[in-house]
Amino acid sequence: MMLFVAVVAGVLIGLSLGALGGGGSIIAVPVLVYLLGQTPVAATTGSLLIVGISSLTGAYAAWRQQNVYVARGLVFGLVGVAGAALGATWSVAVDPDVLLAAFAGLMLVVAGVMLAKQLRGRSDPDRPVAHVDDPIITVSPTFACNCPRALKVVVTALVVGVTTGFFGVGGGFLVVPALVLALSLPMPIAVGTSLLVISVNSAAAFVVRISHGVAVDWLVVGALTVAAVAGSLLGARLASRVQPRALSLAFSILLLVVAGYTAWQSLPALI
Secondary structure (H helix, E strand, O other), X not given: OHHHHHHHHHHHHHHHHHHHOOOHHHHHHHHXXXXXXXXXXXXXXXXXXXXXXXXXXXXXXXXXXXXXOHHHHXXXXXXXXXXXXXXXXHHHHOOHHHHHHHHHHHHHHHHHHHHHHHHHOOOOOOOOOOOOOOOOEEOOOOOEEOHHHHHHHHHHHHHHHHHHHXXXXXXXXXXXXXXXXXXXXXXXXXXXXXXXXXXXXXXXXHHHHHHOOOOOOHHHHHHHHHHHHHHHHHHHHHHHHOOHHHHHHHHHHHHHHHHHHHHHHHHHHHO
16 A cells, blocks of 8 residues: 555656756655655655656656756756855754745745736737757857856756745755746746656765765655656646646646645644
8 A cells, every 4th residue: 555655656756857957956855754654854855866867867767858957957956066065054043934934935936927918918029039949158169158147047047046045945846947037948848857857866865865874764755756747747748748837837736735735734834
């Protein structure tokens, strides 16, 4: 029965990651804690492996469909790792309930901005739109740097990393809005690229957790991971066939739902 729950939950995690570029750790941790009886530390460690591997698989599938900007994703992920370490250090002195309430507020703001963008239209037709394959830095035949754009990528990635490390949650809910809103990437490209970013950050965090001696239930986590990989492949196909506007709307609604539940769980402890 436990393995059956793990498989079903893993498929849902993979679908969320592959289709929306986030939500995996939000689903994985409650499943591991409340349905499979793991401690929060073990659950958050196991979820990093599940989400990291399924994200990498989904990123490969999205890359084959030309929905991943690899160079920008790697830069975003590597800068995000540094920011996450800094944010995690800052979060030590903050009450967990305050963190959860603040995170719920953050998600509400991001979802509100994305919904407002949907209501008023995708973008101003007179505004030039950057193409995802436009290089930021080139070395041949001559060196050229779109430095304002490069700085925007670095600053946004660092802010996302710090925020992710501070709140102690997966980065999908922050990476996708950042790629869509700050870098003007189309939703399918943002989803695919975010999977690469998540896999980089998850790998780094998992290594740190294991180095501190955190125990992992490899059987349960392995079953969840295999199912999540299958789900992420299916989710990546779904992302390529659904209209970007529909994906963005679905992601915004998912943010609102998770934010509402998080606020409902955390606010009573603060009152």
